[in-house]
Amino acid sequence: MPRRVLTLAGIAVLATACAGDSPTQSVTPTPTTPVTTPTTNTDAITVASANAPQAAMVGVPFRYDASKGGAVFTDPRKTGLTYTVTFAGASNGLSATGCEIGGTPVAPGLQSVTVTARDTTGRTASQQFTVVVFSADLTAPTLPVSSFAYSDARVPLPRHFTQNAAGGGGSPVGADNTPATNAITDAGATLGRVLFYDRRLSLNDGVSCASCHQQAFAFSDTAVLSTGFQGGRTGRHSMGLANARFYNGGRFFWDERAASLEAQVLQPIQDVTEMGLTLEQLQTKLSLTAYYPALFEAAFGSREITTDRVARALSQYVRALTSTDSKFDRAFGANGVPNFEGTFTAQELLGQQLYSGRAGCARCHGTNAHISDGVHNTGLDASITDAGAGNGRFKAPSLRNVEVRAPYMHDGRFRTLEQVVDFYDRGVQNNPGLDPRLRTPGGQPLRLNLSLQERDALVAFMKTFTDRTFLSDPRLASPFR
Numbered sequence: 115m116p117r118r119v120l121t122l123a124g125i126a127v128l129a130t131a132c133a134g135d136s137p138t139q140s141v142t143p144t145p146t147t148p149v150t151t152p153t154t155n156t157d158a159i160t161v162a163s164a165n166a167p168q169a170a171m172v173g174v175p176f177r178y179d180a181s182k183g184g185a186v187f188t189d190p191r192k193t194g195l196t197y198t199v200t201f202a203g204a205s206n207g208l209s210a211t212g213c214e215i216g217g218t219p220v221a222p223g224l225q226s227v228t229v230t231a232r233d234t235t236g237r238t239a240s241q242q243f244t245v246v247v248f249s250a251d252l253t254a255p256t257l258p259v260s261s262f263a264y265s266d267a268r269v270p271l272p273r274h275f276t277q278n279a280a281g282g283g284g285s286p287v288g289a290d291n292t293p294a295t296n297a298i299t300d301a302g303a304t305l306g307r308v309l310f311y312d313r314r315l316s317l318n319d320g321v322s323c324a325s326c327h328q329q330a331f332a333f334s335d336t337a338v339l340s341t342g343f344q345g346g347r348t349g350r351h352s353m354g355l356a357n358a359r360f361y362n363g364g365r366f367f368w369d370e371r372a373a374s375l376e377a378q379v380l381q382p383i384q385d386v387t388e389m390g391l392t393l394e395q396l397q398t399k400l401s402l403t404a405y406y407p408a409l410f411e412a413a414f415g416s417r418e419i420t421t422d423r424v425a426r427a428l429s430q431y432v433r434a435l436t437s438t439d440s441k442f443d444r445a446f447g448a449n450g451v452p453n454f455e456g457t458f459t460a461q462e463l464l465g466q467q468l469y470s471g472r473a474g475c476a477r478c479h480g481t482n483a484h485i486s487d488g489v490h491n492t493g494l495d496a497s498i499t500d501a502g503a504g505n506g507r508f509k510a511p512s513l514r515n516v517e518v519r520a521p522y523m524h525d526g527r528f529r530t531l532e533q534v535v536d537f538y539d540r541g542v543q544n545n546p547g548l549d550p551r552l553r554t555p556g557g558q559p560l561r562l563n564l565s566l567q568e569r570d571a572l573v574a575f576m577k578t579f580t581d582r583t584f585l586s587d588p589r590l591a592s593p594f595r
């Protein structure tokens with residue numbers, strides 16, 4: 115077949131006439147927008163049926179006959195149609211001979227392809243569809259035959275999380291941000307777990323949520339700033355996700371810019387640095403896998419893949435990341451009453467007393483889940499460089515497992531818990547927004563005057579928040595082997 119290669123600004127055009135009598139095969143219409151010209155004429159060429167998105171894989175020869183859609187372009191004047199296939203941008207190892215697309219894709223990503231039909235009088239109609247090129251090293255998830263348990267019914271929160279009792283830090287349930295419309299179900303959180311670990315949620319299959327939120331580091335990252343799908347860096351340090359279910363008002367991110375978890379979880383997917391997909395591209399990619407339709411059906415009753423369902427499933431999984439089995443938790447009896455004296459070392463006990471007493475930590479990192487009560491300006495700097503939620507105020511993640519998830523603060527400035535405590539001891543800087551809780555009655559930044567033993571005791575106490583069960587729980591681990 116003769117083949118002409120033209121180059122228009124940034125578009126490789128590979129043009130040939132298609133075989134005239136392509137079979138009239140019906141294909142499922144897709145949500146792509148058919149473009150027809152001119153629109154006013156009744157004898158215009160129209161797109162009767164469109165090409166569906168196609169899946170390809172890096173390094174694997176790909177063939178697809180785009181006249182499957184082209185065959186159902188209507189040709190009212192019967193002058194005969196010729197077809198052109200064009201690729202947006204670089205063609206990624208693909209080329210077209212007539213309507214036959216072939217070649218071996220070189221890089222993962224989404225390739226936009228346009229088929230244009232033209233009659234001998236010059237009238238045209240086009241249809242655009244996507245070839246998703248998946249990375250070659252992806253696998254399908256391995257899930258247990260009978261689902262892991264995530265729902266409150268099957269994994270009840272311990273008593274000291276659900277009820278207040280004398281001597282403890284109080285229950286966090288008042289700050290539970292689970293909406294009535296999105297309670298955790300086993301199937302919903304299972305789908306959320308697969309989504310969380312699936313690199314297909316990024317444009318080039320390079321990163322998953324778990325790249326920046328790693329279980330071993332309490333779903334945070336050891337890097338000060340995390341690396342996105344194309345090697346770019348995030349603007350702030352990754353947040354630990356343990357006990358994210360509990361936060362008053364239910365806003366998310368260091369600066370609370372997401373109004374709910376359901377709104378938050380779709381943002382990294384669309385972030386140009388983090389994952390780089392549009393929600394439409396996300397839907398296309400997930401629909402081309404063999405396993406998602408069944409997981410959506412199990413979770414939501416039908417195989418339909420919608421971004422609302424993606425958001426709900428990811429949120430269910432994130433809310434299932436409750437950490438309730440640390441040494442601190444084991445100090446509580448089944449009645450929800452703590453026995454710190456019988457559980458802690460003398461040093462941890464001193465730390466516990468300072469934390470909820472003179473050092474004032476529990477005023478902001480409260481309840482038995484050690485969650486923040488809201489946003490605060492902690493006086494990290496004398497002049498505000500990042501306004502956060504306004505006036506230098508930030509949310510803090512729950513301090514559960516804080517030992518394993520250095521570095522600390524929204525900018526990852528502290529490498530150790532000793533540095534954090536030294537900061538609260540004598541490093542708080544005065545600035546107009548400094549929280550009153552970190553000021554003396556006279557308005558000066560608070561100085562705790564901790565002894566070295568007291569500093570180390572506070573650190574030892576925070577290490578009792580480390581929950582090894584949580585950090586290696588197979589229910590929360592990657593299903594991709």
Ligand code: HEC
Binds near residue numbers: 325341353379387432
């Ligand atoms: C490239 C790294 C990266 C990826 C990928 C990523 N995150 Fe994050 N995540 C971050 C950073 C950094 C923050 C804090 C950003 C900020 O507050 O400005 C964050 C914050 C969050 C928070 C807010 C926690 C809180 O308590 O307010 C949640 C929840 C979260 N991410 C979930 C996810 C989910 C779900 C995904 C996948 C869909 C994901 N993240 C993908 C880096 C990442």
Ligand code: HEC
Binds near residue numbers: 478509510572
């Ligand atoms: C006025 C409220 C307030 C008080 C009091 C307070 N904190 Fe914080 N803490 C915060 C906020 C807000 C952040 C997040 C600040 C940021 O990143 O800009 C934070 C961050 C932290 C972090 C790092 C968390 C992370 O994920 O990076 C640790 C650890 C910590 N605080 C421990 C303590 C200890 C120990 C005390 C007592 C000595 C204490 N805090 C007292 C509000 C407070």
